[in-house]
Amino acid sequence: MLRAGSIHLWPALACLLLVKARLQAQETAERVVIVARGGKLSEAEVSPSPQLKVPALWKLALEGISLTRVELKDGVRLPSSPDELKQWLLPAGIAAEVVDWRRGSGGEAVASGGVQTLHKLFGVPPAPTAAEAAGVAAFLAAFGPTRVPELATQGQAVTTQDLGWLARSAVTIVRVDAVSDGAAAASERDELLDKVMEKAGPAANIMVVNLPERGAGTVIARGPRLKKARVSEKPRSIAAVKGIVSLLFDPIAAEKNPAIEQESVHEIFK
Amino acid sequence: MRSSNKPLLALLVGLCVLLGAARAHSQQDLPQRVDAAIHRGRAALLPRLAAQLNAPPKEYPMGNIALSLAALLKSHVPTSNQVIQQAFERLETMAPAETYSVACYLFALDAFWQATYKESLQQAKRHGKSNSPPVPRVPPDGPVRSKMQSLVSWLTRGAGGSWHYRGRAGGDLSNTQFAVLGLEIGLQNNLEVPGEVFRAVAEQLVSSYHVTGEPISLGIVYLTPAWEGITPGRTRVANAKVAPGGWSYSFDPKADPSSTMTAAGLSSLLVARRALNGTTGYDPKLAREVDRQVEGALAWISTHFASYLASGPWLYYGLYGLEKVGDISSAKILGKYDWYLEGARLILRLQQQNGTWGSEVNTSFALLFLTRATRSHVQTFGPPVLITSGDGARVKDDSSDLVFVSKLGGFVSASTLFGFLAETRDPLMIPLVEEAEKGFPPHRVHQVFSLLLPLWSDENDAVTQHARTTLELIAGLRGGDRRSFETLGRSLGRMRELERAGEATGLEVAELLDSSESPLLARRALDLVDRLGLLEAFPAVISKLTSSDAHVLRRSKEVLARWTGERAPVAHADDPAPTVAAAWRAWWAREGSAFVASRRAARLIEDIDRANDGLAQDAAARGLSKLGQDAVPHILQAMEKGEYSIHLVRVLETITGKTVGIRSEDWRRQLAGSAVLK
Numbered sequence: 001m002l003r004a005g006s007i008h009l010w011p012a013l014a015c016l017l018l019v020k021a022r023l024q025a026q027e028t029a030e031r032v033v034i035v036a037r038g039g040k041l042s043e044a045e046v047s048p049s050p051q052l053k054v055p056a057l058w059k060l061a062l063e064g065i066s067l068t069r070v071e072l073k074d075g076v077r078l079p080s081s082p083d084e085l086k087q088w089l090l091p092a093g094i095a096a097e098v099v100d101w102r103r104g105s106g107g108e109a110v111a112s113g114g115v116q117t118l119h120k121l122f123g124v125p126p127a128p129t130a131a132e133a134a135g136v137a138a139f140l141a142a143f144g145p146t147r148v149p150e151l152a153t154q155g156q157a158v159t160t161q162d163l164g165w166l167a168r169s170a171v172t173i174v175r176v177d178a179v180s181d182g183a184a185a186a187s188e189r190d191e192l193l194d195k196v197m198e199k200a201g202p203a204a205n206i207m208v209v210n211l212p213e214r215g216a217g218t219v220i221a222r223g224p225r226l227k228k229a230r231v232s233e234k235p236r237s238i239a240a241v242k243g244i245v246s247l248l249f250d251p252i253a254a255e256k257n258p259a260i261e262q263e264s265v266h267e268i269f270k
Numbered sequence: 271m272r273s274s275n276k277p278l279l280a281l282l283v284g285l286c287v288l289l290g291a292a293r294a295h296s297q298q299d300l301p302q303r304v305d306a307a308i309h310r311g312r313a314a315l316l317p318r319l320a321a322q323l324n325a326p327p328k329e330y331p332m333g334n335i336a337l338s339l340a341a342l343l344k345s346h347v348p349t350s351n352q353v354i355q356q357a358f359e360r361l362e363t364m365a366p367a368e369t370y371s372v373a374c375y376l377f378a379l380d381a382f383w384q385a386t387y388k389e390s391l392q393q394a395k396r397h398g399k400s401n402s403p404p405v406p407r408v409p410p411d412g413p414v415r416s417k418m419q420s421l422v423s424w425l426t427r428g429a430g431g432s433w434h435y436r437g438r439a440g441g442d443l444s445n446t447q448f449a450v451l452g453l454e455i456g457l458q459n460n461l462e463v464p465g466e467v468f469r470a471v472a473e474q475l476v477s478s479y480h481v482t483g484e485p486i487s488l489g490i491v492y493l494t495p496a497w498e499g500i501t502p503g504r505t506r507v508a509n510a511k512v513a514p515g516g517w518s519y520s521f522d523p524k525a526d527p528s529s530t531m532t533a534a535g536l537s538s539l540l541v542a543r544r545a546l547n548g549t550t551g552y553d554p555k556l557a558r559e560v561d562r563q564v565e566g567a568l569a570w571i572s573t574h575f576a577s578y579l580a581s582g583p584w585l586y587y588g589l590y591g592l593e594k595v596g597d598i599s600s601a602k603i604l605g606k607y608d609w610y611l612e613g614a615r616l617i618l619r620l621q622q623q624n625g626t627w628g629s630e631v632n633t634s635f636a637l638l639f640l641t642r643a644t645r646s647h648v649q650t651f652g653p654p655v656l657i658t659s660g661d662g663a664r665v666k667d668d669s670s671d672l673v674f675v676s677k678l679g680g681f682v683s684a685s686t687l688f689g690f691l692a693e694t695r696d697p698l699m700i701p702l703v704e705e706a707e708k709g710f711p712p713h714r715v716h717q718v719f720s721l722l723l724p725l726w727s728d729e730n731d732a733v734t735q736h737a738r739t740t741l742e743l744i745a746g747l748r749g750g751d752r753r754s755f756e757t758l759g760r761s762l763g764r765m766r767e768l769e770r771a772g773e774a775t776g777l778e779v780a781e782l783l784d785s786s787e788s789p790l791l792a793r794r795a796l797d798l799v800d801r802l803g804l805l806e807a808f809p810a811v812i813s814k815l816t817s818s819d820a821h822v823l824r825r826s827k828e829v830l831a832r833w834t835g836e837r838a839p840v841a842h843a844d845d846p847a848p849t850v851a852a853a854w855r856a857w858w859a860r861e862g863s864a865f866v867a868s869r870r871a872a873r874l875i876e877d878i879d880r881a882n883d884g885l886a887q888d889a890a891a892r893g894l895s896k897l898g899q900d901a902v903p904h905i906l907q908a909m910e911k912g913e914y915s916i917h918l919v920r921v922l923e924t925i926t927g928k929t930v931g932i933r934s935e936d937w938r939r940q941l942a943g944s945a946v947l948k
Contacts, residue, residue, distance in 0.1 A: 229917060231915070
């Protein structure tokens, strides 16, 4: 029973409410899928065109924003480590699943990254006393259980055919290491993008980060808060790209971040 | 001998003086005697109508009741009278079946509404000025209007220009005259009446007209409508030499005309002519023939006037026909006869002790003659004036044609006011229309044109002179014929449409600019070119650099300088106007097409940037692609800003046939040295 006057119970309840609210927000928020591509990308995969054989990427460009100059100094390459990749692209504290896509029959994708639990993301409340636990149980019974999504475990093999791995986390990074710039390989990578766009749905934030072996990189992204059919040629660093990603998660907090240029915000976001 | 004749001569002179005085007295007190006769007549007819309601006549029950009802309302029996109310209730229960009856029902409804309107005006006068009369001149949407419309529709069912007892087709002139007068009521109340009906009526009458003799000299004195407090009307004499002619009951062109049917044919032809005048479907050949037959029938009536006063079963029917002819044509004297004076005297003499003229039908016709029932609304009341507080600020929207006239102390419909002047050609009305003209806001000046042009007739009278002078003044043109002002009026009307729409093509505005030398039109067109940046109109703008109007000249220079960035290419700005104009023409010949393409490309790129939806972006992108290689430098220039629409990439690929991607520097590198950038 919940005792009136049990003052030390209120912080625990407030914490639970916060967890519940944030979990629900997480469940209903737009999905974020980042396709990070490196290696031997063809020209068309970096700078698409309606007449080149990358229809999915062109469609993404038409529906969103294209950043044409991501500067890759000193031979910056796509990190092979999932943690490093997350560090590159995601703001601290964001849980994400990283899958490594490799070209092959069936288009297998293997989940190779670590998963941060929601507890780690939102913090864990101190363990309640027995009486508090009973009160919390009563509270949860009244409001329904807070479901924690079942997350993939490290190393679980997934395929592109059913794309089930996309549904396991609100934030997914697909690592694509291009080993060939031939037309067939480029076409296969574009097909992956097409399937991801279709599966994630029109409300999802989808961002393709192209880090080619030569020349500048590009970012092509669409999302509910992103501008449509625009091209921005302003030079940007990988850090700036990370700033843009953080805007997807928390626009207000990001606005206060001095590392994010307001000019970029206006060029990219609606 | 001489001395013995003097008393006789004195006696004869005295008798003549006495007779003349008696006749003059008789004419002077005629209005009072007519009023008394109407009063007695209506008092006698009202109970008879009540009896008709209790036991409707077996033949034409609707027509008999409606005719009595119309006569009583025209005789100023109040609309609130119980018998009147009951009569309408009874009519409502009857289905339309006969032409006479349907037409009489329309007379009755029209008489009811006009009486209601007049009663409301009198009430407003009694209670001082109010914001507006409580009852509009024509019935608004509601039971009266819908009933009138259904009756008009009943009359117009079928085909041809004549009616029989049960509708439109074949038939006789007697049914036809009632049907046509019913349709005129429809027109006066702004109901839908197909124009083809009146054309068919005119053709039917023209084809059945019978000329009876050699041309005779005919003099007609017209009395134009009066307007209480403004003008008593004015007389106008017209002399012509015309062959008399008329119509027979069965539309037989070989049959001798009769008095009743010539009046019926003439009144119907006058109604049809009024309806057809000014419409596009009025064939000039038919119009000339109608005019000739109108004069011929007036001549026939003036030479057979005695037959209208001869006793017989159709006396009152014939007199009512005469009243329609006289009042629709505004004729006061036909030949040597004052038709109303002669007819009224006879009717007064024939009124019976009980106040009637025999049957209800004859009594009704007699009352309709005496009350001059056919006089149009305008003739009876003058244009309606909406009384306001007088500040003239109440009505401002374009949809209204109300203008404030301080002489009237309120707003008046401009079209009705000018229409009244067109009909009366009474110079006393000119100060009123002058005030209305001055009160028109500048953007509605085209409406003044359409009001003034109908006043410009072949008669070189004061009204025509006023119309011509005012049009010249407004247009800023000296001389010019009626046709040139018609063109200008149309151009100004179109200009207003374009101004309101906020979009126009340069070619159309250029055409408008070239259509007239009027500085008024030029100023409006130049403003529109400037506002919308209509580059294709620049050749026409350049032609205005030689305008003698200082404002037009200044605006032309401004527009050219603003949109081209050039002040006076080649020539010096202070050079004579023809030299400056020649320099601009040479510049345009040299650079015009590239300049237009460049501005158009810039605008389409802007459209792509501004468009909120994909369809609009696609449309603008297609337009840009159509410009071809001229557009490429502008697209690359837009991309140089570093932030652009991806649709520009699509357009570049379409125009050049190259696949380069989304980066502008790749495009510049790819196209460097190619013809498109030269």
